[in-house]
Amino acid sequence: MSASIIAIDAMGGDFGPHCIVPASIACLAEYPSLHLVLVGQPSLIEPLIARYPHVDRARLRVEPAAEIIAMDERPAQALRGKPDSSMRVALGLVRDGRAQACVSAGNTGALMALSRYVLKTLPGIDRPAMVSAIPTEAGSCQLxxxxxxxxxxAEHLYQFAVMGAVAAEVLGVARPRVALLNVGTEEIKGNQQVKLAANLLQQAQGLNYIGFVEGDGLYRGEADVVVCDGFVGNILLKSSEGLAGMIGQRIEAQFRSGLGARLIGLLARPLLRRLRQELAPAQHNGASFLGLQGIVIKSHGAAGPEGFKSAIRRALAEIEENLPQRLHGRLGEHLL
Known part of the structure; x- marks a missing residue:
């Protein structure tokens, strides 16, 4: 198996190298063909690596970058004012062919702006879109x-739908069902952008557009690709994570409420453990920036080592699927 090289923004996220270094070293142990480049300040990264004396340094190196982009920093400042940031240097490694993907838990707006500037978008794509697999009753859908x-x-939503459909096909979904997230399934529902996007998608050749889907329909698995703007999508994602956590806590509290409940809880523990693993945000962490001339994965800023490992795994999967090149080859069939 050929080596896969991933550049890691080691300074990004809420926890920086203290989370990212152990996650990276764990992934190296899990994937023998993986090579990682940790980008950031060596004085902070190297002492953390030294805690793992058996790590294969032939597959792990540090690329110096003096500057850090803060989580609340404006994208324009990150773009113009920090040419030696860990995020920008990591993206530069992908652009120059020294890495096949970049993973960052840093500032989302800055990562978007720098990715567009450093890597450029695929022909026909105005803006990249963040996409991730969301668990549903039927398996998962790309949101x-x-x-x-x-x-x-409306044109942006149309492009997102095309990219999502092609990505789902690349990942093995035959003729993926594409839907727009809306406040109702009737044609009269929705804001002007959603209605205009629906008109564009109804005219598209080769896309399996099935119309509108509501939030509950998403989780029932009524579509394989669900499209919305980033404001709605981010709220949906964060609300889902919070709801899953709250339900888990409520169930655990009920099982501690009495002797009988504790006994039932002991019997149900294996099932609950498996369910928690399937729905845990860490298992689904890592959103891909579709539409770039390179692979960029955004990890949740608050993700711990397990979550960051999931983001690295997503980057590996996209390298193996050669996603940007395959996406580029298919977009011309669908774009207006």
Whole structure:
């Protein structure tokens, strides 16, 4: 198996190298063909690596970058004012062919702006979109955009739908069902952008557009690709994570409420453990920036080591599927 090289923004996220270094080293142990480049300040990264004396340094190196982009920093400042940021240097490694993907838990707006500037978008794509697999009753669906584009035109939503459909096909879904997230399934429902996007998608050749889907229909698995603007998508994603956590806590509290409940809880523990693993946000962490001339994965800023490992795994999967090149080859069939 050929080596896969991933550039890691080691300074990004809420926890920086203290989370990212152990997650990276764990992934190296899990995938023998994986090579990682940790980008950031060596004085902070190297002492953390030194805690793992058996790590294969032939597959792990540090690329210096003096600057850090803060989580609340404006994208324009990150773009113009920090040429030696860990995020920008990591993206530069992908652009120069020294890495096949970039993973960052840093500032989403800055990552979007820098990715567009450094890597450029695929022909016919105005803006990249963040996409991730959301668990449903039927398995999962691809949801985009998850927060990279708060304000979207109908044309942007159309492009997101095309990219999501092609990505789902690449990932093995035959003739994926594409839907627009809306406040109702009737044609008269929705804002102007959604209605205009629906008109564009109804005219599209080769797309299996099935119309509108509501939030509950998403989780029932009524579509394989669900499209919305980044404002709605991010709220949906964060609300889903919070709801899953709250339900888990409520169930555990009920099982501690009495002797009988504790006994039932002991019997149900294996099932609950498996359910928690399937629905845990860490298992689904890592959103892809579709539409770029390179692979960029955004990890949740608050993700711990397990969550960041999931983001690295997503980057590996997209490298193996050669996603940007295959996406580029198919977009011309669908774009207006």
């Amino acid at each position: 985009l955009d998850l927060g990279a584009n708060v304000d979207c035109s």
